[in-house]
Amino acid sequence: MNALETFGLGVRYGQSWAVRDCTLSIEEGHVVALVGSNGAGKTTLLHCAVGLTEATCGTISVLGDLRAGSDEALARVAFVAQDTPLYRHLTVTEMVEVAANLNRSFDLPFATARLRQLDIPAKRRVGKLSGGQQAQLALTLALARHPDLVILDEPLARLDPVARHDVMALVLSMAAEEGISVIFSSHVVSELERVADYLVLMAHGSLQLTGPIDEILASHTVLAGPADDADRVATQCSVVHVEQAARRVQLLVRHDQSVDIPPGWEASPPSLDELVLAYLRDPSVVGRSGPLALAATRAGGTLR
C-alpha cells in the first residue's frame, strides 16, 4: 500500500505554479523527508495531501486509494501545520480536552500519559510553554488519534537542539511501535540521514530527486581527478555538481548501476549532506533522468 501517491499533480496560484507535474509513489512504513529551498512548494504539496489546498490538475491520494482530504482519509491522517496551531490561552489540560472533543477518535489516556512522560506541566497555559513543549503538545494531540500517516510541516524549525531531538524521538518511536508512516518537511539537512529513510527533494515546484535514501546514495559517486580531463569525463556521465580546485576537479555524478572509474580518477561515496546540498545549489539539475553511467573505459576498477 502506498502512503502517498500523486500523478501529474499541479497547483497554480494565479499565474504561477506552486507545484507542477508531480508524480510520486511512496510505500507505507517510511519516514519521508521532504526537502527544498523556501518557496519550493513543500507546504503546498503537504496541504494537498490533507485537502487544505485543491489540486489544479492531476490526482493525489493517501493510504492506498483514499482521495486526499476525504472523510475516510482525514480519519486516518494527522497533520501538524508549520505554526503548531494551539489555543494559547488554554491550559494544557484544557487543550487536551478540546482536542478530545473535536476529534471522533481520541485516545485520552495515551495523550495524558505521553504528556506526563514528556514533563509538560498540565496546569500551565499553552502560550507559556517553551517552543519545544508546544511542538511536543501539538504532536501528541495529533498522535493521540492513532493515525496511519502523520504529516508534519517543518516540525523542527524554531526548535533548539534538545527539543529537535525530543520531538523527532517522539515521532520515530511512534513509527517504531505502531508502524505509522511519517512525512515531514525540513530545512535541517544535517540530521536527515539519521531520521529519514526516504527522500523527496523539490525545487521550484518540481520534484528533483526522490527515492529510498540507501538507493539514492548508492547511485551517486564523487569522482576526483585531473582538471584537464574533466570535460571528457563530464560528457560521459550525468554530472550533478562540480567543485573546482587548482589542477584538480571533483564531480558528483549520478549513475544507474556500476561506474567504471576513469584511469587516474578516484571514486568515493558521497555523504547525504553533500548530496542534498549539491542538488539544492543547482535547482535545474534533475536527478531522475539524463544520460547515465560512465561509458566503459579501458582501465580502472569497477565500483559496486
Add this chain to the structure above:
Amino acid sequence: MTIVKRETEKPRSPLIFRLDPRSGVPTYLQLVHQVEHAIRLGYLLHGDQLPRLKDVVASLSINPNTVQKAYRHLEQEGLIGARPGQGTFVLASPETVGLAELEALRKRLVDGWLRDAAAAGLDEEGIAALFASALRDFRERQSDTAHGSQLRRARAPREAGGVA
C-alpha cells in the same frame, strides 16, 4: 552530585548505543560494530537482552528501519536472536577471554608497553599510530596461518543448515 533517573522503567539491557555523526560510518554499521565490540569485550554476555527497538529509536532519535537493519545483520551473523514477544538476545559468547583476563592484559599494556613508549618520547598520536601499524602486521601474519574468528557463534548461520 546525585544522578537523577528520569526513566520510569528499569533498563533491561546492559548496552547503551551512541552515534558518531562525523565518523562517516553508516548508522546501522555503527550499531553493529558496538554490539560486536561489547560481545568481544564481555560487556554483553550470552543471554543478555539488546535494547528494544523503541528504546533505541527514542534515545538516539533515529529511524526504526536503521535499527532493524542492524539487528537483522547481527542475526544473520548468528550473534543475536529474536524471541517473539520478548525481545532480542545475545547468542554468541566471547572466545575464552574473561573479564579478569582482560583486566590483566590491560594492566600489562598500561604498566609495561605504554609506559616504555611514553618514556621513549612518543606522544599519544605516535603511540596510536605505532600500535595500529603493529596490529596490522600482527593480523596479516595471523591470517596467513589461520583465519580464526574472534567470536564464537552460538550456532551456524541458517544457510549452513546447523542442528536445531
